[in-house]
Amino acid sequence: MSDSLHSGLARMRERLLDAEELVRAVASGRRRSASPPWRRVELRYVDLRSGRHLQVTSYDDTQAFTRNVPVGEPAAGAVDDLLAEPFGTWHIETTEALTSMRVTKKGHAQLRTEPRDPAAAVSSRGHDREKPRLLPADDAFVRAVGISDERGKVKPSMQAKYRQIEEFLRLLSDSMAAAQAAGRIGExxxxxxxxxxxxxxxYLTFAAFRYLTRVHELPVVMTGIxxxxxxxxxxxxLAVDLGCxxxxxxxxxxxAAAQVEQPVDxxxxxxxxxxxxxxxxxxxxxxxxxxxLAAxxxxxYVQAQLRRAPTPQPFGPVMRHGILRERLGDVLTDAMRAALLRQRGYRVDVVEFVASRHTPRNTMLRALHTGCTGDQDLLRDYAALESMWQVRPRLAELLAAAG
Ligand SMILES: C[S@@+](CC[C@H](N)C(=O)[O-])C[C@H]1O[C@@H](n2cnc3c(N)ncnc32)[C@H](O)[C@@H]1O
Structure with missing residues (x-):
């Protein structure tokens, strides 16, 4: 094997095994005087219930055969087997670049790499495509709010918003199911x-309304403030145009002053x-x-208090760095909010809203009222946090004022 082919295959291997960045890869054609066992093979990563897998679809002249191989050693083995086959070309699409490798008649590798628009790449990632859309891009509401165009295609500038809507609806759907199962909603x-x-x-208001009424088929009244x-x-x-x-x-x-009809579910x-x-x-x-559901x-508010408060030891090395102090302020605020809600009888999960590679504002507090009131440990731990850091989130003041 020529040196260029050897190093070309090594580069292909690296990209193929990058389960975060690979969007799709295709091997096809054949080298001089050699025949691979398949006419074409396509690879991409998919998220299955059992975790991320490399999906390998192999085509002969009449049919496609698909298998899913767990990431790690099994996927590396499958990739090595395919790279050992005498395919004439490899095309690899990652979130960063399109790379192709062609093997010449003399057995040398010719590589070409073009950078690509990462936003477009993420939207076409295999495992994203794998998830069924909760609100299709051509839905009347999705078009009306301006996420997709009149042909029902998501506008390039709206890819991130559409992804956020989908992630939000997934969370809403799961949370509704939990609340219904606990008998907390559905009067x-x-x-x-x-x-x-x-x-x-x-955008999210319209999406939630549409999803709950159309997919869950629930009668819903909704108010945006x-x-x-x-x-x-x-x-x-828009609501008038959409007839709702x-x-x-x-x-x-x-x-703080919103007047809404109660009860609010x-x-x-x-x-x-x-x-x-x-x-x-x-x-x-x-x-x-x-x-x-609060993101x-x-x-x-808490960050300003943190800046003024004396630093408890041994946190000096954390607090001297502005960015770390800021992150700590975020974490403290949300941890204290969650603790306060737990004291009021909510079960609280702090979950990722949208994957952190898409937005840094990706935390969601999901609170379901179960009626279990906070125990003494909870009160003690919360009080210890306040006293150690000398901070108090606004929620604590509001709840105290409300009695
Ligand atoms: C970053 S936007 C988020 C909009 C929307 N919820 C979303 O996720 O796409 C924040 C919105 O909150 C509104 N807002 C901020 N403070 C508010 C308050 N105290 N009362 C009512 N609205 C407020 C702002 O006017 C702004 O439209």
């Missing part, structure tokens, strides 16, 4: 009442700014809402 004889606090342009009058006008006009303005309404105003607060998340959580507790945004 007969009235629609599910959902409130989105700090709804902004309401935001400070911005411009958001109110846009969202209301009786069930999906928008109001201009602050979260589901409270959403997605990237509401800083203490607006605390306002939303406090409202949810006040309303006794069984299900709360915090910035955490200035």
């Amino acid at each position: 007969r004889g009235r629609p599910l009442r959902v409130v989105d606090l700090g709804c902004g342009n309401a 935001d400070l911005k009058g411009q958001a109110l006008q846009r969202n209301t006009a 303005s009786d069930e999906l309404q928008f109001h201009k105003g602050s979260i 589901v409270v959403l607060a997605l990237h509401a700014c800083d203490t607006a998340t605390d306002d939303a959580l406090a409202r949810a507790v006040g309303w006794g809402s069984p299900l709360v 915090p945004c910035c955490h200035h």
Whole structure:
């Protein structure tokens, strides 16, 4: 084997075994005087229930044969077997680049690499494609809010938003199932009442409404609240266009003062700014809402307190670095919010909202009211955090004021 072919195959191998970056690879053709066992082979990574696998689809003249090989040694073995076959070309698409390798008549490798747009690549990743879409891109609502164009194709600038919507609907769906199984929502004889606090342009509000009414076939009344009058006008006009303005309404105003019909079953607060998340959580507790999904945004309130407070030892080496102090402030805020909700009878999970490679604002507090009140350990641990760091999230003040 020529040196160039040897090193070319080694480069292909590296890309093929990168389960994070590989989008798709195709081996086809044949080398001089040799015949691979397949006309063409396609590889990509897929996320199955049992974890990420390398999916290998091999084509003969009439059919395709697909097998899924676990990542790690089994996938490396499958890749090595394929690289040992005399395919004439390899095309490998990663999130970063398109690379092709052609083997010449003399057995040398010719490689070509072109950089590619990472946003486009991520949207076409095999394992992303593997997930069924909860709201298809050509859905009337998805088109109306401007995520996809009139042909039902997601606009390049809206790929990230569409991905966020899908991840959010997945979380909402799982959380609804948990709340229903626990008997916390689903009261007969009235629609599910959902409130989105700090709804902004309401992409997620419209998506949640559509998903709950169309896919879950639930009767739903939903209210979006935001400070911005411009958001109110846009969202209301869209709801009218979509024929759902009786069930999906928008109001201009602050979260703290929002007047909504009760009981409120589901409270959403997605990237509401800083203490607006605390306002939303406090409202949810006040309303006794069984299900709360809150994705915090910035955490200035606690960060400002952290900057002023004396640093407990031995955290000096953490706090001297602004970026680490900021991250600690984020973590402390959300941990304390979760603890406060637990004290109020919620079971709280802190989960990843959108994969961290897509956005740093990827934490979600998912709270389901179970009625189990916090035990003494919980109160003691929360108090210890406050006293050690000399910080108090706004939620603690709001809940204390509400009594
Ligand atoms: C980053 S946007 C998020 C919008 C939307 N929830 C989303 O995830 O796409 C935050 C929104 O919260 C609104 N907001 C911030 N503080 C608020 C408050 N105290 N009361 C009502 N709305 C608020 C802002 O006007 C803005 O539209």
